[in-house]
Each structure stands twice: as C-alpha cells, then as structure tokens.
Amino acid sequence: xxxxxxxxxxxxxxxxxxxxxxxxxxxxxxxxxxxxxxxxxxxxxxxxxxxxxxxxxxxxxxxxxxxxxxxxxxxxxxxxxxxxxxxxxxxxxxxxxxxxxxxxxxxxxxxxxxxxxxxxxxxxxxxxxxxxxxxxxxxxxxxxxxxxxxxxxxxxxxxxxxxxxxxxxxxxxxxxxxxxxxxxxxxxxxxxxxxxxxxxxxxxxxxxxxxxxxxxxxxxxxxxxxxxxxxxxxxxxxxxxxxxxxxxxxxxxxxxxxxxxxxxxxxxxxxxxxxxxxxxxxxxxxxxxxxxxxxxxxxxxxxxxxxxxxxxxxxxxxxxxxxxxxxxxxxxxxxxxxxxxxxxxxxxxxxxxxxxxxxxxxxxxxxxxxxxxxxxxxxxxxxxxxxxxxxxxxxx
Amino acid sequence: xxxxxxxxxxxxxxxxxxxxxxxxxxxxxxxxxxxxxxxxxxxxxxxxxxxxxxxxxxxxxxxxxxxxxxxxxxxxxxxxxxxxxxxxxxxxxxxxxxxxxxxxxxxxxxxxxxxxxxxxxxxxxxxxxxxxxxxxxxxxxxxxxxxxxxxxxxxxxxxxxxxxxxxxxxxxxxxxxxxxxxxxxxxxxxxxxxxxxxxxxxxxxxxxxxxxxxxxxxxxxxxxxxxxxxxxxxxxxxxxxxxxxxxxxxxxxxxxxxxxxxxxxxxxxxxxxxxxxxxxxxxxxxxxxxxxxxxxxxxxxxxxxxxxxxxxxxxxxxxxxxxxxxxxxxxxxxxxxxxxxxxxxxxxxxxxxxxxxxxxxxxxxxxxxxxxxxxxxxxxxxxxxxxxxxxxxxxxxxxxxxxxxxxxxxxxxxxxxxxxxxxxxxxxxxxxxxxxxxxxxxxxxxxxxxxxxxxxxxxxxxxxxxxxxxxxxxxxxxxxxxxxxxxxxxxxxxxxxxxxxxxxxxxxxxxxxxxxxxxxxxxxxxxxxxxxxxxxxxxxxxxxxxxxx
Numbered sequence: 001x002x003x004x005x006x007x008x009x010x011x012x013x014x015x016x017x018x019x020x021x022x023x024x025x026x027x028x029x030x031x032x033x034x035x036x037x038x039x040x041x042x043x044x045x046x047x048x049x050x051x052x053x054x055x056x057x058x059x060x061x062x063x064x065x066x067x068x069x070x071x072x073x074x075x076x077x078x079x080x081x082x083x084x085x086x087x088x089x090x091x092x093x094x095x096x097x098x099x100x101x102x103x104x105x106x107x108x109x110x111x112x113x114x115x116x117x118x119x120x121x122x123x124x125x126x127x128x129x130x131x132x133x134x135x136x137x138x139x140x141x142x143x144x145x146x147x148x149x150x151x152x153x154x155x156x157x158x159x160x161x162x163x164x165x166x167x168x169x170x171x172x173x174x175x176x177x178x179x180x181x182x183x184x185x186x187x188x189x190x191x192x193x194x195x196x197x198x199x200x201x202x203x204x205x206x207x208x209x210x211x212x213x214x215x216x217x218x219x220x221x222x223x224x225x226x227x228x229x230x231x232x233x234x235x236x237x238x239x240x241x242x243x244x245x246x247x248x249x250x251x252x253x254x255x256x257x258x259x260x261x262x263x264x265x266x267x268x269x270x271x272x273x274x275x276x277x278x279x280x281x282x283x284x285x286x287x288x289x290x291x292x293x294x295x296x297x298x299x300x301x302x303x304x305x306x307x308x309x310x311x312x313x314x315x316x317x318x319x320x321x322x323x324x325x326x327x328x329x330x331x332x333x334x335x336x337x338x339x340x341x342x343x344x345x346x347x348x349x350x351x352x353x354x355x356x357x358x359x360x361x362x363x364x365x366x367x368x369x370x371x372x373x374x375x376x377x378x379x380x381x382x383x384x385x386x387x388x389x390x391x392x393x394x395x396x
Numbered sequence: 397x398x399x400x401x402x403x404x405x406x407x408x409x410x411x412x413x414x415x416x417x418x419x420x421x422x423x424x425x426x427x428x429x430x431x432x433x434x435x436x437x438x439x440x441x442x443x444x445x446x447x448x449x450x451x452x453x454x455x456x457x458x459x460x461x462x463x464x465x466x467x468x469x470x471x472x473x474x475x476x477x478x479x480x481x482x483x484x485x486x487x488x489x490x491x492x493x494x495x496x497x498x499x500x501x502x503x504x505x506x507x508x509x510x511x512x513x514x515x516x517x518x519x520x521x522x523x524x525x526x527x528x529x530x531x532x533x534x535x536x537x538x539x540x541x542x543x544x545x546x547x548x549x550x551x552x553x554x555x556x557x558x559x560x561x562x563x564x565x566x567x568x569x570x571x572x573x574x575x576x577x578x579x580x581x582x583x584x585x586x587x588x589x590x591x592x593x594x595x596x597x598x599x600x601x602x603x604x605x606x607x608x609x610x611x612x613x614x615x616x617x618x619x620x621x622x623x624x625x626x627x628x629x630x631x632x633x634x635x636x637x638x639x640x641x642x643x644x645x646x647x648x649x650x651x652x653x654x655x656x657x658x659x660x661x662x663x664x665x666x667x668x669x670x671x672x673x674x675x676x677x678x679x680x681x682x683x684x685x686x687x688x689x690x691x692x693x694x695x696x697x698x699x700x701x702x703x704x705x706x707x708x709x710x711x712x713x714x715x716x717x718x719x720x721x722x723x724x725x726x727x728x729x730x731x732x733x734x735x736x737x738x739x740x741x742x743x744x745x746x747x748x749x750x751x752x753x754x755x756x757x758x759x760x761x762x763x764x765x766x767x768x769x770x771x772x773x774x775x776x777x778x779x780x781x782x783x784x785x786x787x788x789x790x791x792x793x794x795x796x797x798x799x800x801x802x803x804x805x806x807x808x809x810x811x812x813x814x815x816x817x818x819x820x821x822x823x824x825x826x827x828x829x830x831x832x833x834x835x836x837x838x839x840x841x842x843x844x845x846x847x848x849x850x851x852x853x854x855x856x857x858x859x860x861x862x863x864x865x866x867x868x869x870x871x872x873x874x875x876x877x878x879x880x881x882x883x884x885x886x887x888x889x890x891x892x893x894x895x896x897x898x899x900x901x902x903x904x905x906x907x908x909x910x911x912x913x914x915x916x917x918x919x920x921x922x923x924x925x926x927x928x929x930x931x932x933x934x935x936x937x938x939x940x941x942x943x944x945x
Contacts, residue, residue: 386723
C-alpha cells in the first residue's frame, strides 16, 4: 500500500490522540505523537473505575489499555512536554516543536496542592503514571528526554488535531466558592482522588462523607456564560460515580441536583431506574454554598412540591464541571490555518465529515471538535484515522 | 508488535470480500468505505432498494448540500464496480469464522452461497409511536412525529393559526435523536404564521452536538416548553385536544387546548436484530442492540472476530455517528483481511485430537465463536478468530486444549516455583487476569504501595482460564490463601470468562469446606486495570485476615 512510507503527526495524547495514533500505526503509517503534558492519557487517564458489582461502562479502563498499546508500539514516536510552535509547507508539513516547562507543582487540583514531593502516590495517579507512562521517566521520576524529546523538527504528510478540552473552571461560578471551601470539589477532583486512593474522602478531614451532593451543568448549558452546549459526559460520570459511592457505602445519602438527566448508554433505562431508587433527584440547581460551624456545606434550593425554600447540608459537594474548548485552540487554529466554531471548538467541514477541516491534510479527533464521551472519542478518532488514510492514498 | 519466532507462525489465507447487511445510509457509508480500501463488497438490503429511503433517521436535520452529498454517495455506491447490490434479499444462514465465513442469501435470486472474509451489520433504527403510553389512538388530531414530518414537508398550511402540542419523554426515557426530531419540527411549526407550539417534556435530551442551541432557538422563536416530571393528562374532544398538567412553577393544575397533539416516537433497535444475532452467533446487548454493553467492544466490534456492527445495529445515534462507525468498520476490516494472508501464532490454542471425545463443550463455551466443525467431523480452533482466553481449555473435560504460553504445565510450574522460597508471611497465590488484576497489581507496585511479602501473582490470559485444578493445586503446594482476580461483570474481553471463574471458585470453596478448610481461604474478586490502590487494599486485607487465623 502506498501509504506505508507516509508519516502523520497527531497533536494531543489523550484518548482520541492515542486511539488515532494506534489505528494509523496498525495500518502501517508512522506516527509522531506530540503531547504538551509530561504524560500520555490526557484527562481520561485520570478517571477512576466506577464499577459497582458490575462494570458501569464508564470506559476509563479502555484508556489504560490503548495507552499501553501506544507505548509498546515502535511505529509511534512520542514527544512529551512538547508543543507545536510552527508549521510550514504543504502538502508535506514542516513542523517545529518547542519544549514545555513542566513543574511537578503546576497542578492546582485539590488533590495535588500538597505537591508531588509530599504526596507521590496521589500525584502519580494525577499524572497518569501507570507502568505504561513510567517508560518515559528516569529512576528518579523525571522526564527522560532521550526517550520522549528526541526531535525538534518533523516532516509529516498529514496532521490529526486531537488536543481535547479543558474542564470548566468552577471558580468562574464564584458563589460555589470552589477554591475557598475544601469540601466543594469538582467532578475531576473526585475522579483523581478515587483513582489515587481507591476511595472518596473529604478533603477537610479525610473522613468518608455521608451526605453528598452532585450539582449538574456546572459551566454547561449556561446562557450567562454563553456556553450554549451540553457537555454530554457529566450526567454519565456523576450518576456512575454516585452509584459507585452508594455501592461502597450504602449508608451514604446522595442527592443529584439537575436540569435534565442525559443518557448513559444503551442500558440507560434500567440504569436510571436503579439511580432513581438509590439516589435523591432534585430538579433545580442550587447557587450559594456556605460553610457551617461543624465543617459541612449548607445550600438552599426551592422545593419542587411546595415551592418553598429548603436548607440542606452536605459533607461533600461535587460540581459536575463540563467540557470547555481548549485554551490553545485559537493558537492551534492559527498554526493549522483552520477555523474554530463560535463556541471555540475546532470546526469540521460538515455533519457528514466531522473529522475533516477546511485545511487539506488536517483532521480532527475527539473533544477538540466538541464534547464527547470516551466511547464517542474513540469512534471519532477511528474515523479521523480512516479519513487520513484515504487522504494519503489520494495524495500519492 | 512482538510475536514469537516466525517458525511458530501459521499463515492463513483470508477471503477478500465483505458482506454488508443493510442498505440504509449506515450500510451505504460502510460499503463505500470498505470498497475504498480495495475490498469487494456484497451489499444486501432486505427492503425494496438501497438508499435514503431505507434510512430510519429523519433527514430534516441536514442541509441541502449535506443531502446532496448523501444522494451522491448512494449513486456512487450504486455505480461502483467493487460493490454488488442484492435487494429484497436476506441472510438465511451463516457458518465459518473470520476470514472465511460462508453465508447463504435468499431473495429475488434462488438461495446462493457466498464466501466472505468479514461481515458488517448495518441495521437501521425503527420508529415506534408511543400513543399507548398516553392511552390514545392515532387519528384525527392525534398524530405521530412521523405524520407531522410528512405534513411539514408537504402541507404546512394545515397548521396556519393552529395550536400544536408535543408530548415527549413520558412514554420512554428518550434520547437526543428523538429530541432533535421534536425540536426541529417545533421550530418549523413556530415559524408558520399564527401557530402556537407547546412542548411538554420530561428530560430534555440535549446531549448531542448543537441540540442545546436548537432548543434555545426553538424557545426564542416562541415554542413554549413545559418541563414536567409527570405525563400530562390528555383528552380528545370534539374540537381538539385538552391537556392538563401540573405546572412546576406556579404549582397548580393547568389546562390547555390544542388542535393537534404530536405523539412521541421511540427510535429503537430493529426487532430483526435478535434473529440476525442468532444467525451470526452474536451476543445481544441492552435494548436489542447487537453489541454487548462491554467497553472493550468500542467502537464497532462484537464478541466475534470479523463481524462488526455499525449505526443502528449498535446504538441510537444520528447519521453522522453512522458515518463514523462506517469508517471504523472499514479500518477493522482492513486490519483483519490485510492483503489476503494473515500470520497467527500456531500455538495460540492447540487441540490434541487424540484426547478429544467430540463432546462439543469447547464449541458451546467459546465466547468468540472461534471453534467450528471440520468436514472430517472434528473440532477446529480458528487461529484468527481465537482470542486466546482459554475458557475452552479449562472447560474441556479431557484437558485436550492447551493455550500458548499458558499451558496447564506452565501454570502448575509457576505456582510450584512461587512456593519454593517463601518466608514467614502467609502465602497468597493470586491468579490474575492479564487484562485487569495483573495491570492493577503492576500499577500498585509502580505507585510504590506496599504489597504483602508472601503474595505470588500468577498471570492468566483471562479469568476463564483458571481451572479448578489450578486453585486446588495451589493449596496442595502450600498456599495459605488463594485469590481469583477477574474483571468486573460485563467488562470481560471474552464476555463470560469472569462468570466461569466465579463458578469454579464456588465449586472449589465447596470442596475446601468438605476437606475441613475455611472456604474463605479462597476468594473471588473483580477489579479493573486502573484499580491499583484497590488491588493493594484487597490483598493486604486478605493477608491480615490470614495472619489472624
């Protein structure tokens, strides 16, 4: 096949980038995988398993598995803590890579605020260090440039843009007092904590929480913020996390505040029935959070039955933060000479070609193009790989 | 990929053509994508004709240029030399394995047998009006979503000055595709002169691209949305419809009148899937889809190598998702069929025909349908279709099957060796599925979490490979405790490996009890690959318990 001498750059080493890289490599195409962070796996490698007695199809473990395949694949060259700073030429793109300074203390999530030194196990989880990422490290835990920073110039025949999303910054909704109140955490904090320690404990005192609230649509479907999209993943992750918590601790009293519950997969009807049995659902979104004298979080909402205000107290409040366009999207769109949507995600040409862009040889994979679940990101990445192969065949 | 020495590899020829079942848009996209990879396609459509008509998803969400693209695609498929189209034709029977399926097709032409290397199922979704959920008959002012879409395409005047009410989400959970149809129609109606549009909705299913915007646009164009938790009470009257609902804002019952009531439709799996799954030996998933609820099947795989599912065969998603699936299926086909030959390790699963009593156990228990009966009436394990899980090997009553590097002898030796130099700590043998517990164990080790001193990990390809003998032998060899560590139910790459493992543990526990041992010395645990800290907790707790005995 004529594609075999071809080379493709994948920008972004999250689930979409990994999946696309792997598909291309399996089809005999050499891949240059460029990742800005100092580990592969993106956000999804930080998610925890949400199984109860049964797998709940969150897909977190599939990320681990694709990551392993990529790390072991000699056809994929990985560039970590690296970013694209210049692209020129077409159809053969000349790419210049720059290095990104990585600090072990740059992660501001609540789990990692102690810093890597003090809390190596938990921070390792946050950094996605499984045995698979460890290959890029020296014995003392530092990035090994001889393995993962071996080039600063690349020449490639096509590019897949797969830089993913950023989670909504809950501080933008200041009344939740996310930074201020230890026991108000984001959905991602919850995932990381669970991945690290295997259980969910209150940040303030390290005790297991009994009364837990999930607040949906934090940053998504928000007209005031101009975020006119559903992030698609928050209902699934919140409900699955809540059910996993309830399974671990049947005494837990879990409340989900929501606008509209979105589906979680083909088995949604049965799953949601179980959720309804085990969790409290309240169709309103509380706004203000207060700390009580006994270290709980108090909030207030309007009762659905009589319209009167209700005060409720929780040990832990989880903000189900949504999917926002990446901070680098604008810069990358300029480098790649392609467009963004009005929302700031990468624009595809039309609905039938969700991976194609206006720029020849540049394709999209995963949440850079808009919110997606892990399953949908994998499918989108496969589609992108397929389109790249078609493109390379046409070009040769 | 690291493979054993090439002398151990067996070359297998594969058929190069591919059967695509279903000539709706998902099937058309798939046929085109596979043909573009250079493989001849046989496109089979049970209905009158392949094309947009066979498509179950409404096209009103696509722009004219997108529709033109679709029409062009249909034409391209129709005129492609690499695609043979058989209409009014169905699959009657299928045998064989990946690379070499035999299928019998019946239809306009007499029953014909074909050999194909791979099969892609591209069922379409079906629409099902849910009037019964509201106790209503279709007719007069009560119309279905499909009726409305037809009317909007041809006779919009019918709605001028009228009030139209939609009900959605009370007869079903619904999904974004259902919601998109409602939102598009509601918006279209709102733009007709003098109409009033009400949408009574349970959860707004907006988890798809652009749907929140569409909802806001409909609202801004005057569509009135009532988000209710209970279905409204609907009565048909002489001059229209009366709708009574409990208003969630003002907290009292309100009645409204409408000229038309649009009944929601389910978009669901074709009931024909069940029969097709049976013919193809596929495990059905939730709601009649042809993919089990198993994350290892992402995106288009099934329990059988060489059979893929796209579009409405696997989930309710819009057409763009079907295009995505099509491209993924084409990639998988290429990976499977390559240039017509495949290399597979010859020792992947080796059957000692001398020991075989032709009891059919292996044939029945193989979750991948990888075992078939040869013309000499002997079982054959397909090296392409076999996933090496070893369920057959441990179920075989004659121990006639050995799996690559995981032979019975190799595992016994490993257990024995691990017991050779033990210290004072309790000896724990943990049989770990390589897809989950083994990974979790490694993760725990890499995170620097302390693990019990006397813990011995025995890697197996799948928990289904853990023979009763392995467990009992571990105790004989001196284990104080044995852990059988499998994937969570519904997460097994071989679908049922964990179930077999649990059964065997139950069996072994009974035997331990009879032998006077505490059966809790044997424990069955399920884990995922990313549960490093849980792994450590489980083995540590087990060790503590053994110490306290």
